[in-house]
Amino acid sequence: MASPSGNSSSHPVSFILLGIPGLETIQFWIAFPFCAMYIVAVLGNITLLHIIRIDHTLHEPMYLFLAMLAVTDLVLSSSTQPKMLAIFWLHAHEIEYHACLIQVFFIHTFSSVESGVLMAMALDRYVAICFPLRHSSILTPSAVIKLGAVVLMRGLLLVSPFCFMVSRMPYCPSRVIPQSYCEHMAVLKLVCADTRVNRGYGLFVAFSVGGFDMIVISISYVMILRAVLRLPSGEARLKAFGTCASHICVILALYIPALFSFLTHRFGHHVPHMRVDYLLNGEHISHPMASPSGNSSSHPVSFILLGIPGLETIQFWIAFPFCAMYIVAVLGNITLLHIIRIDHTLHEPMYLFLAMLAVTDLVLSSSTQPKMLAIFWLHAHEIEYHACLIQVFFIHTFSSVESGVLMAMALDRYVAICFPLQHSSILTPSVVIKLGTIVLMRGILWVSPFCFMVSNMPFCPSRVIPQSYCEHMAVLKLVCADTRVNRGYGLFVAFSVAGFDMIVISISYVMILRAVLRLPSGEARLKAFGTCASHICVILALYIPALFSFLTHRFGHHVPHMVHILFANLYLLVPPMLNPIIYGVRTKQIRDRVVQGCCGKEL
Structure with a gap:
């Protein structure tokens, strides 16, 4: 697939997904808890969707948004976990080039959708607590569907250029991705060309989606907090806060790992994949604690x-x-x-x-x-x-x-x-x-x-x-x-x-x-x-x-x-x-x- 006279080609036929480098010997066992979590995710979200579908009392904005979140979670988990389990259990490390790009598309699109649904749920909590009498007239089923459609279209329109730009770039001969699924930054590291435009666009998407959603969520909760603190009784305050607790937990579960992943991908370019010899960082210890004629001492001072x-x-x-x-x-x-x-x-x-x-x-x-x-x-x-x-x-x-x-x-x-x-x-x-x-x-x-x-x-x-x-x-x-x-x-x-x-x-x-x-x-x-x-x-x-x-x-x-x-x-x-x-x-x-x-x- 590589050009014989150069270091790049149009694109490789496939990539090699390593899984978790450094833990190859125990990947077989690591797969069991991942498989259990995936089964829980699938069964849990399908059960949630089934309950919301059959119970007409749950056809309210909060539960409709919850159904959207369940569908998003099903797509997100299913776009990565089956392949990861195949790597760990069947050693099926190879992934076809277009399948890899499809995985990139689904992961980033539905990550954006999940963030957008959580933003919409924050707006729902804001309307329900600050305007309880107008909640059903503001967030009608059609308004909920339109919000969901806007969130989905935003993800599709912002993420599609990732795949288009990457597919138009030349690749180096190396086709190894040192993780268990394809995502934008991992694929981009295999490109033999200037990727500043791609990285810049990636930053723009991350900040425009994550930043905008977090601002809306933050403003919603500031307004909710103001409204709740005005309530006369402690029981009413507790009930109002209780309706938001699950939403806040889900927000933290999404944004904390996402922020860490984003920071390490973008700014941790020298973070080792396998190991780093930290003792060769230029620090040669010459301390009174060390024995001048040997390689050991009773114990160091510090x-x-x-x-x-x-x-x-x-x-x-x-x-x-x-x-x-x-x-x-x-x-x-x-x-x-x-x-x-x-x-x-x-x-x-x-x-x-x-x-x-x-x-x-x-x-x-x-x-x-x-x-x-x-x-x-x-x-x-x-x-x-x-x-x-x-x-x-x-x-x-x-x-x-x-x-x-x-x-x-x-x-x-x-x-x-x-x-x-x-x-x-x-x-x-x-x-x-x-x-x-x-x-x-x-x-x-x-x-x-x-x-x-x-x-x-x-x-x-x-x-x-x-x-x-x-x-x-x-x-x-x-x-x-x-x-x-x-x-x-x-x-x-x-x-x-x-x-x-x-x-x-x-x-x-x-x-x-x-x-x-x-x-x-x-x-x-x-x-x-x-x-x-x-x-x-x-x-x-x-x-x-x-x-x-x-x-x-x-x-x-x-x-x-x-x-x-x-x-x-x-x-x-x-x-x-x-x-x-x-x-x-x-x-x-x-x-x-x-x-x-x-x-x-x-x-």
């Missing part, structure tokens, strides 16, 4: 934390969302603790465990985020040796404690649902405190040997840790000795803690499921399941990033460091941020207390 290598130029800006998430985590968990402390009706096992979880989240997030923000904003990369070991201790101890508390909460749900009459006699306050103490002592006893063993080992002259905080495996890589015992003990702790906790949680939920399915009425089953929903969400928020971080550290040696570090940071920040939000939204007693506090009433 370490250098790089932050997020590969994204140095935008670390200043990346710090803002991390700072916002940290503030939400701190305020949310402190609020949770305050409400549980002052409300004696909440002095029950479930809420006592929730208080333990809040304290754990505060310690976990505060053990890493302040230093990370200092690195990003103040360039304070140095961390003292003992401070680094203390950070290792706190991170791993309280990660173990968090897992243990979630296990204890699963036991609480099991006793509450399977033995409701004996719940208060089985899980007394003293039993709850004993369980919490056991979980804490387990973490301390299991993690202390990490620090003791590392502190007794010789270190190499290099003192650079290519991430934003100290953790066991990162420090261990700087040791100039055989670390097999340390690594083996680390695996033992990981499997004994997470493995045991997950087994107990799984058994608890199997027993809960059996008990719930025996209930006579659907309403009783729904109520029983509802008491577990928050706990399940928190479990997923903790274990999914933890599992990914563990697998990539242990087996994904060629995974880009940037991916390691971003997931490692999010793993210690997202659960502490989400836990109080999930329990605050899902738990009526806590939600009512927060609303009363916001409305200025006496608690």
Whole structure:
């Protein structure tokens, strides 16, 4: 397909999609959670469409927009996931040239449509809350259909030039795309010509679509907030905010990953696909700590934390969302603790465990985020040796404690649902405190040997840790000795803690499921399941990033460091941020207390 006398051709016959470079050996297993998520997405959205179609009471603007969103999500997920699963399971890496362009078209068109539908839903919430009596006359079915058609046409008209311009350009002989699907920037990197016009147009589309939609959404919610705060009662405010909660969650789920993907594609040109040797960045350590005649020392005076290598130029800006998430985590968990402390009706096992979880989240997030923000904003990369070991201790101890508390909460749900009459006699306050103490002592006893063993080992002259905080495996890589015992003990702790906790949680939920399915009425089953929903969400928020971080550290040696570090940071920040939000939204007693506090009433 390549011109024999040059380095370009009209276009290749096909491209090669690598999948996830660096994780080739475990792609087969990675495909299972992706397949499960795809099945949930397809079944969930089809169910949603079916319910909206057959129930005429749902033929209202909000649900019509929701149907558009479901169709968009079906198209988006189906345009990438089947091919990705074929790559992972069948090694079908090749994709025909025109099929690749079609994939580019569908991905970008329906990403634009999804953003537009969310904007339309924000307008719907604005009209419903600010003009409730005129809602049905303003947003008639024909107006909703016209809005949907405008959003779809915008996507088609703005994205079509991507494919047209790319199809007219010459390609280099290389036809490898180092990911699992075709998208505009990935294809553009294979072009052997000046792509500034394409990149400029891509920026224009991104800012005109994302920017315009976000401005409209922001203005809508400012107007909604003003209208809601004028309502006389706290209950009315809560009800009004409640109608927007789902929409806000969906907006965040779309725009946060999209923003990250956009920034890394556009400005992270030197972010490695496989690995980067960070120790050859021009920093040659000549420090009194290093032995002048050898390659190791007892231990360094300090370490250098790089932050997020590969994204140095935008670390200043990346710090803002991390700072916002940290503030939400701190305020949310402190609020949770305050409400549980002052409300004696909440002095029950479930809420006592929730208080333990809040304290754990505060310690976990505060053990890493302040230093990370200092690195990003103040360039304070140095961390003292003992401070680094203390950070290792706190991170791993309280990660173990968090897992243990979630296990204890699963036991609480099991006793509450399977033995409701004996719940208060089985899980007394003293039993709850004993369980919490056991979980804490387990973490301390299991993690202390990490620090003791590392502190007794010789270190190499290099003192650079290519991430934003100290953790066991990162420090261990700087040791100039055989670390097999340390690594083996680390695996033992990981499997004994997470493995045991997950087994107990799984058994608890199997027993809960059996008990719930025996209930006579659907309403009783729904109520029983509802008491577990928050706990399940928190479990997923903790274990999914933890599992990914563990697998990539242990087996994904060629995974880009940037991916390691971003997931490692999010793993210690997202659960502490989400836990109080999930329990605050899902738990009526806590939600009512927060609303009363916001409305200025006496608690």
